Amino acid sequence: MLMRWFMICFFCLVLPWSALAATEIEISSPGEQSIPLALTRLLPNKGPESAQISGEFNEVLDADLDLSGLFRFVDPEAFLDDAQRIGLYSIQVDFPQWRLLGSETLIKGTYKIEGDKLTIEARLFDVVNRKLLTGRRYVGEAKDVRRMAHAFADLVLKELTGEEGPFSARIAYISDLSGDKELWLMDVDGKRPIRLTNHRSIVLNPDFSPRGKEILFTSYRANNPDLYRKEIYTGKEAKLSYKQGLNVAGRMSPNGREIALTLSKDGNPEIYLIGTTGRIRKRITDSWGIDSDPSWSPDGSQIAFVSNRQGNPHIFIADTFSGQAARLTTQGKYNATPAWGPKGERIAFTRQSGGQFDIYTINIDGTDERRLTFGPGNSEHPRWSPDGRFIVYSSDKGGNRAIYVMRNDGTGARRLTKLDSDCRHPAWSPRW
Amino acid sequence: MPDGTGDEVGVSALAFVQAFIQQNWALSPYLLDQSRLRDLEAKATLSYAASGEMIRYRINTPSGNQQFDDSLKKAITKSKQLPQPLPKQLDLLVTFNLKEMARGK
Structure with missing residues (x-):
């Protein structure tokens, strides 16, 4: 009898009350998704x-x-x-x-x-x-x-x-507000724009160093598309690569020790790695096609780039050590300007379809391709925010080309620059 | 859905409580890794007295994702008092997941 009472007390006190008969229900989404x-x-x-x-x-x-x-x-x-x-x-x-x-x-x-x-x-x-x-x-x-x-x-x-926002960073971009295509810098909401160059020529393709203290860009100031570096705070500027032909789309490696860029010194545009003094360290691509627009993986082991080596321009990924490249995109007839996301899992790029350019993202294994913009006009030059939450890009959907930002799923798009000039080639700085 | 209460009043009370808790659950998909939405699930036991007051609760199996689990705790806290009484005491084993949200992604 005593044992029986003991067992009853044991089940009442020790067994979790959840184990007792409870009605099961499932709630498969929050009532409010914000x-x-x-x-x-x-x-x-x-x-x-x-x-x-x-x-x-x-x-x-x-x-x-x-x-x-x-x-x-x-x-x-x-x-x-x-x-x-x-x-x-x-x-x-x-x-x-x-x-x-x-x-x-x-x-x-x-x-x-x-x-x-x-x-x-x-x-x-x-x-x-x-x-x-x-x-x-x-x-x-x-x-x-x-x-x-x-x-x-x-x-x-x-x-x-758990992850800091990117709003204290800056966005570099190219604008012709002064009459020439110059390098500008603004807050991530488009406010406080300042002009950084006065080349009175054509400046293109800015990119930040990993610590955000320097900007790489290409300029036709010396009548050749040469690669420059500029210290943001001091304003000091130096020509970094000025070989005959193209010295374009310079992208600093995640450790800041090398720069991937497109050179056409031998006639055909190829991807090279140069040191921070401008000296060539390695040739990454070697094909009959045009290879351009390099973008580093966050760990620096791979580079995404554009090539027409198999016909139409597509995105490829090359191993920086071996140079071995594999094709990433299979759809569309014109894919360009890849930007490797900071988390390493996805790449944003531009595709021309039906006569207009739109922005897409894709997993680095070629799966789960998603279209983020749907016109009107052309949306190009996607670049990620340092936390990967947002993508900044240029679009002419408002008439003049301007800089826009959207979430990485394509929602929440908003214009950052005014429509009084042509703005393109945005690049989001690392956190300052 | 079998609700264990066996009558229409019970069914309607259960649906009401379910809707009430869901309405109090706020979670933005931008808090989460989009590729993991399908994996997130937590189970909690809630017990309501006939007066509509939550008399005890416990998250038995958390998801392991801090943002998801915190949102559940808030939803439960906001659901501690039902706006109307129940026909009788109600013990619930609630599974929270994002199956519907993941479908849209």
């Missing part, structure tokens, strides 16, 4: 008010987080009084108020202006669990407010996804 976010405006903290500071910070953060595709913004019109209260600590936030609005995450912050000095403190809260997720204090000048907002957007993405 995170509800309440993004409040910065409030002044013991100092003069500036609608411009809070407005600009809010606008930049809103645009960056919207591009990420992660969030659904709670309508600011619905905000209650907690949005008007400074709350940098969990204990100061009225979380039930935000729950009532359906929000799961909340951004609050303050700014303080003291002379030329601007201090912004921003916080990301978990509304459901009523806790602070992350926050940072940024100190600078009023002109730095956009940079601070981009930095906080990067931090929000890092907290929620």
Whole structure:
């Protein structure tokens, strides 16, 4: 009898209650495929008010987080009084108020202006669990407010996804706004464009060094397409490869020690590796066809490039050690400008189909090809953001060719540059 | 779907609870590796009193993906009180996965 009671007690206390008869159900998708976010405006903290500071910070953060595709913004019109209260600590936030609005995450912050000095403190809260997720204090000048907002957007993405955002980086591109095709640099939202070259010729094909301190580009300044390098901060510039014929599409290796480029010194364009002094180290391709547009794999062991060695231009992948190449794309009659994604798994490229160019991505084993753009106009020159979330490219769908950005699945496309000039050949810098 | 409650009231209550939890589950596909959507699955046991209050819960088998598991915890937290009572206590074994989301990718 005692044993029987013992067994009953054992099953009641020790066996998990889940093992008891429970009704099984399956939920095979979330009810909402975005995170509800309440993004409040910065409030002044013991100092003069500036609608411009809070407005600009809010606008930049809103645009960056919207591009990420992660969030659904709670309508600011619905905000209650907690949005008007400074709350940098969990204990100061009225979380039930935000729950009532359906929000799961909340951004609050303050700014303080003291002379030329601007201090912004921003916080990301978990509304459901009523806790602070992350926050940072940024100190600078009023002109730095956009940079601070981009930095906080990067931090929000890092907290929620484990990987920092790419919004503090820059985008280099070619524009003829000054009358000639010159090298320009802008923020990733298209703001603060500055011209970096004054070659008064044709500049093409920029690419960043792995640390983002230098830009490679080709220029016809000396009446030949020569490869140049330019230090961004000092402005120092040097000719790197100036062999007869093409010295184009220079791409620095992930370790920064070599540059892959197309040279046509012997007549036929081929892919070569040169050192950082410009000296040829290795010839990668050797075929009767035109080989061009190299793009390094993230580990530096392979290079994707374009070749018409089997007829029409297709994307190939070559081993940098052996030079052995295999064809990647099989569809379409004109495939060009491959860009190897930073995760190593996918390559973006351009394909001409039906008279127009569109952007595609494909796995490096040739599977799962996806078309990302569908006109109108031509979309070309895809390049990845350093985290692989986004692709920047050029398109003439608005009339003049401009720089656009989209998510890596083709959604969320937006124009970054104005339509008052021809802009092309974008390149997203590494994180600064 | 067999629901174990054996009557129409039970079926309707079960469908209501299922819809309520799903509605409270927010997860962006951009938080996840798109190629892994089909692999993510977690199982949780939830128990609701007839009053509609969640009296206990446990995530028995987490998916191992932090973003996915965190979103489930939030969904459960948001589902701790049903907006209406139930005909009787309800014990659920809930499987969360992304089969529908993966179909669209």
